[in-house]
Amino acid sequence: MQNRPTSAYIHIPFCTQICYYCDFSKVFIKNQPVDEYLKALMEEVRHYELPALKTLYIGGGTPSALSAEQLGYLLTNLGNELDFSQLEEFTIEANPGDLTADKIAVLKKSACNRISLGVQTFDNKMLKRIGRSHNESQIYETIDSLKAAGFHNISIDLIYALPGQTMDQVVDNVAKALALDIPHLSLYSLILENHTVFMNRQKRGRLYLPGEDVESEMFDYILSELEKHSFEHYEISNFTKPGFESRHNLMYWDNAEYYGLGAGASGYLNGMRYRNRGPIQHYLKSVREKGHSRLHEEYLTPNEQMEEEMFLGLRKKTGVSIARFEEKFGLSFQDRYGQIVQGLKEEGLLQQEGDRIRMTKKGLFLGDTVAERFILEE
Numbered sequence: 001m002q003n004r005p006t007s008a009y010i011h012i013p014f015c016t017q018i019c020y021y022c023d024f025s026k027v028f029i030k031n032q033p034v035d036e037y038l039k040a041l042m043e044e045v046r047h048y049e050l051p052a053l054k055t056l057y058i059g060g061g062t063p064s065a066l067s068a069e070q071l072g073y074l075l076t077n078l079g080n081e082l083d084f085s086q087l088e089e090f091t092i093e094a095n096p097g098d099l100t101a102d103k104i105a106v107l108k109k110s111a112c113n114r115i116s117l118g119v120q121t122f123d124n125k126m127l128k129r130i131g132r133s134h135n136e137s138q139i140y141e142t143i144d145s146l147k148a149a150g151f152h153n154i155s156i157d158l159i160y161a162l163p164g165q166t167m168d169q170v171v172d173n174v175a176k177a178l179a180l181d182i183p184h185l186s187l188y189s190l191i192l193e194n195h196t197v198f199m200n201r202q203k204r205g206r207l208y209l210p211g212e213d214v215e216s217e218m219f220d221y222i223l224s225e226l227e228k229h230s231f232e233h234y235e236i237s238n239f240t241k242p243g244f245e246s247r248h249n250l251m252y253w254d255n256a257e258y259y260g261l262g263a264g265a266s267g268y269l270n271g272m273r274y275r276n277r278g279p280i281q282h283y284l285k286s287v288r289e290k291g292h293s294r295l296h297e298e299y300l301t302p303n304e305q306m307e308e309e310m311f312l313g314l315r316k317k318t319g320v321s322i323a324r325f326e327e328k329f330g331l332s333f334q335d336r337y338g339q340i341v342q343g344l345k346e347e348g349l350l351q352q353e354g355d356r357i358r359m360t361k362k363g364l365f366l367g368d369t370v371a372e373r374f375i376l377e378e
């Protein structure tokens with residue numbers, strides 16, 4: 001039997017408010033069968049008989065939308081069902097406005113050792129404009145409370161190139177993020193997704209976004225400012241102080257396999273990528289009947305596996321190891337991708353150092369364009 005994954009992702013699809021840019025699998029929490037959902041989640045956990053985990057990540061939706069009792073039920077039961085003896089990192093996503101003292105107390109009693117906060121921006125007007133329910137002062141209160149409870153592995157998400165956002169506002173956001181004195185930051189440029197409020201506005205010509213030149217300037221500023229403050233840019237959108245890289249996310253970028261649990265979650269097992277049913281009632285019914293809720297199951301061809309290895313690996317600052325690629329796929333890297341790599345090097349998008357191929361600064365900004373070049377016709 002092949003080695004089983006040592007990472008799991010658990011999806012909590014409930015939110016107290018739906019943000020204008022989000023297309024994740026989520027529902028407004030009011031009148032939802034939350035308790036029944038959490039029980040079904042435990043059934044699904046038991047179905048997979050997970051091995052000892054190294055990383056566990058609870059995302060959403062908004063896990064902190066659960067009540068303190070529900071959060072306690074989830075974390076206590078996970079502690080009873082799973083083997084945490086090898087656990088290195090256990091992250092929970094939260095929103096600044098949701099993390100009350102009683103919820104932080106529940107987290108403190110659990111094996112959770114990392115918190116990822118959806119801050120997005122410090123600007124109160126902008127927070128309203130993007131559909132967030134917290135305000136700037138709640139960001140500081142939450143981080144102070146987490147530190148007081150002994151949580152120091154804290155990450156925040158910020159979004160730049162927001163509608164109407166200026167360079168000055170980005171400068172202000174970065175300064176405020178640095179002043180928090182936390183070890184990890186994720187900065188994403190706004191991407192318009194289908195079926196979101198923002199996409200609908202864009203289609204009606206009512207969304208004013210910064211142009212690509214301004215976005216590129218914002219990206220350059222963020223990189224140089226964070227590096228000045230000893231943050232390492234270790235992945236396209238992620239910055240860390242030494243030793244605080246997100247181990248769970250590195251597992252994705254290393255193209256490793258993992259369990260995906262919960263409504264709408266994705267997983268990767270035995271060469272098969274799968275996605276669970278998204279609608280809550282469909283998820284509950286499937287877990288009742290089969291123990292799992294996999295809907296789309298797709299075995300990747302060797303070509304698709306190589307493509308994923310490249311476009312996930314190139315997201316990391318360390319890039320892709322040619323030796324590891326050849327060992328994993330039993331093919332000559334030069335035969336497969338030599339010409340593509342050469343072309344991208346000539347365009348200043350890729351660089352090679354010894355065994356490793358990685359993106360240049362220009363390549364990182366145009367990451368998707370670079371990734372697309374590695375998708376070859378079957």
